[in-house]
Amino acid sequence: MNKKISIASLLVALGIVYGDIGTSPLYVMKSMLGVNNGYVSKDLILGGVSLVIWTLTLQTTIKYVMLTLEADNKGEGGIFSLYTLVRKNAKWLIGPAVIGGATLLADGMITPPVTVTSAIEGLTLVFPIETRSIIIIVISILTVLFLLQRFGTDIIGKVFGPMMVIWFSMLLILGFTQILQYTEIVRAINPYYGIKLLVTSPQSVYILGAVFLCTTGAEALYSDLGHCGKRNIHYTWIFVKISLVINYLGQGAWLMLREGSIIKDNPFFLIMPSWFVIPGTIIATIAAIIASQALITGSFTLVSEAIKLNLFPKLQVRYPNDDKGKIYIPAVNYLLYIGCVLLVLKFQKSENMEAAYGLAITITMIMTTILLSQYLRFNKQKKVMSILIFVIFMVIESAFLYANLFKFVNGGYVTIVIAGALIFLMYIWIYGTVIRKRFNQYVNIFSYEKHFKSLKEDKELPLYATNLVYLTESQNYKEVERKIAFSLFNKQPKRAKYYWFINVRVTDEPYTKEYSVKTIVPNEAFSIQFNLGFRIDQKINVFLYQVIQELACSGEVKFTPKEYMISNNNKCVVGDFKFVLLEEILSNESELSRWDSFITSVKLLIKKLTVSPAKWFGIDTSNVEVEKVPIIVGKKEALTLTRIS
Template sequence: MKKNVVTIGSLLVALGIVYGDIGTSPLYVMQAILSTNNNYSSANVILGGVSLVFWTLTLQTTIKYIIFTLRADNKGEGGIFALYTLVKRYAKWLIVPAIIGGGALLADGILTPPVSVTSAIEGLNVLFPIKDEVTIVIVIAIILVLFLFQRFGTEKIGKIFGPIMLIWFLMIGILGLVQLTKNPTIIKAINPYYAIRLILHGNSAVYILGAVFLCTTGAEALYSDLGHCGRSNIYYTWVLVKICLVLSYLGQGAYLLAHNGDLITESPFFLIMPHWFIIIGVIIATLATIIASQALISGSFTLVSEAIKLNIFPRLHIRYPNGEKGQLYIAAVNYALCIGCIAIVLIFKKSENMESAYGLAITITMLMTTILLSQYMRYKKKKKVLSIIILVVFGTIETSFLYANSFKIISGGYITLLITAGLIFLMYIWSYSSQIKKKYRRFVSLFDYEEKFNLIEEDKELPLYASNIVYLTKSRKWSEVENKIVYSIFNKQPKKAQYYWFIHIQVTDEPYTKAYKFKTIKENKVFRLEFKLGFRLSQGINGLLAEVVEQLMESGEVQFKPKDYMITSRGRKAIGNFKFILIEEILCSESVFTGWDKFILSAKLLIKRLTVSPEKWYGIDTSVVEVEKVPILVGNNSNSKKIVRIYD
């Protein structure tokens, strides 16, 4: 599907992918608003609450995200890390809001599947009471099946997401419209006067703001899914989605106004349904919440993948279940989310308890997105005044929501804050340790070692180590490599080869770039390759190198005469064997670091042992890899006084 083409199919895909989270918010928002008034329906609270919901959807989702943020795309890709890549070169400090926002988005996402699925299953209470234990078992069973299914990919089931979500939105819109015709007084809630009056004079205005914010929590996910279906498809589908959402909220409000002063213990979403339709409604709602959860899980995989490529998150094994672009699976993230979701269900048990903690971290993400968006408008679009307006207007709105949600900390929000803090610290360790190593890294020119390459080739006593020896280098200068690499070649274990390849991998800001540069350092002997790979591509260096070498042989830039006994494979020319030398750094007691720097480096080395190995990450056949350990040497921790020999 071309993302810039709008068809019925593309619109259905957008409905199925983009709106799962924000589309299922009517399940619990009005119930959360009621809970701030001890579950009693009050005209003041209902009119003000619905008015706040309408204007939150308008200001936050429509204006901020649909109109402004979706235009801040990186080659068609969206999300907080895609936005960060657009502005990172303008100011180093922008890594801070990117890391904070990314960590908060991942942490708050742990609450989305439990609160959505639990809200749907609890709808059965309108027909007959269900024990909490039964609800918990059903919800956990659904969550387990959902997460177990991830390893197989979602391409096939994803095709039915759109039609199901279309049915969902039409259902909530029609149900709301029916109630609206019965009590059209609720239309007054569109007037912002009622929202302002409730905030200024409501007894629990702060808590109501925290509940109202739940209606827009999916807006950040909407931006992250931009790359899956394109801006135009989101624009068109949002018209239908917003109309249906508004009708649903107005319909629930109309029902509650008709029951002014009553104690409402069940979800208003299900109370407005005809009695005979409730079972059907629960089934459709459950399917919609599963789709919402699926969108969150896929978004988490994408978010972590982007963070890894930007070198601000530990490397995790990424698998691609099928050939569909954007379809990926990260087992570690899948298991972590699954355990987190089940833990949330077991801790909170009821959706109303989950709602009391839901939305806290996502306000942090939205605030960080506003900061990055304002810088995007300032530097990329050269609209300084607009950047200030965006920062002030949306920053004020989101700060107000953050303040309101801060009261959720003691009622369970501390859980998502702890997870957020842990993820932020993990990304800080990864980012800051890279800066430390970069500061102390030493490079040497390969041209200074041309004579040594000649000598090692002429050494008859030295056996051939491999036809091709490959090193990965961090050097951006094509003629330079780290001094530890030349030490490995000439000293560690002298390595004779027909060809030496030095590869630098540059992750580009464009998501799907796949290109390379080639330089000859020593004629038909020493070469430099620079791969330019998009931040959403896997790094299969083994296959890429074989493809490039074959191209270079065909062009005559690399001349290799295969032996008669060599066998060609799949039509490819024989190019000899390859040996990849990966240098693993270890902390040395003789190095001098500050206490904090040493702690950060030690933490990173520990994390690396627990995550995917370099050879798996770079897509290198483990049979052709040799890992050499070298110490990170900085200064000297030993006594500077020269040792003295003692004679008998």
């Protein structure tokens, strides 16, 4: 799915895709200087800028823009989209997907604080602002940003593109004017200086950790593929990369003219003319907000995909605007906001955040490399290329990981702890499903044909509903869970005119909208399979009404409406609905290991705390009956009582 190229589409790509990677000049050179305690040396600047240029070339341009963007799933990108393309090849690939998704979310939590704080700190060159005041300003900006999420991003989004054009143009002009002052800086394009720095500097590991910050937004670039299309990203990246490289060269040129000095302030703001510092800081702050916004919406998309793939607990998803691609997940919004505020309060200064930033995202990139190599090997049948890509980028990213591991004690542990918590949450969800499926008992629903007939003829029972609906996990239309049969025929037998057993299958393609119908008992019991893409909102209430209406109109369901029933737009009337949802509780009769029992109990607790199945499947809550059903896993030895007189 390649979107058409136009001025508008290129502006959208600039506004959405490059927020994170585009704001990296705010802190990369400053972080690199910090490694050397602010001392400006020729080898550090030439080598550091060279490493930045070649990192942007190898990691961002070659790996992500040229290779990974080609691994799109019907136009959609991101680590979970990539996982859906390769998961048929091996079950173990769920591991890299879960780890990559969790670390991307965790490191994403520190991106808004580090970018906004770096931008606001530019004001210290003009005004004597204390750290406490900067913290208050940053938290205020983040508060407004997160509060705006519930209203959607349409209004904000319209100014993103033009503002990023101004931002990148500013980077280009500021960098170019400094290069003119010291043209020899262009020697940094030669990778020799970068390699020399890594070989000779005793601080090469820490320098590499600072250099990595220039490419942290590459993963978000892939995640936002669905919003823009790969061709728009290909074209805009040319402008973006030139702007970034020129700005890094410009900062390097300014520093080279001050070789031997100790620079404690941010070179990004120092290369600005004094009259431009305030406007430049305002533009930088807006760019930082755009970077934060892109990351927040990316987090919503990532979690939404994980939920649809049954890798994450079900959370309430809202669509504030008409665009189905722009979603809002309140729980994720609150958690991100709380995390961002706590990180600002903990680290306080951008230099402290930089010391912790990048560790988790390195792990994400390694996981993407693993999945990408599998995609090239199995989906594209390019075995030699897959091995080559795997080896090259594993070497590069392992070096970055080793360098970033030194950030662990300086605060990197925060993002690793957050990522670990998210991984464990997904593990509970996935393994809890495995445990339940291991002992799930299914029955052949066709063997109950006589039961349906007897139930229908039992006039002592009141009519429970015209259309009675059960949701089943069985993708085999001939089978349903035993607990459904028990609920239907034993636990308050339910007489209805029509019975519907529904299964929702999430497809590997993002926007699939298909269904199939199988008849169990003619004109009485039916099985429906919905095939919905992982980007589709599961509004089962609406879909089911449409399906039954089509069946009634075609005569497959012979429904005779009463005279008093109202028909909208002359469409076929299908009567009332009643959904029976079975809420699981762990039975005392279950025989599980302590670990499996713990996982199952925690998963059931999470289910209670998160969105209800009725809300998740878009079912009108007035038509829902919730029944508690015990999960009996395994069988304990039966106890026999002896009767005494």
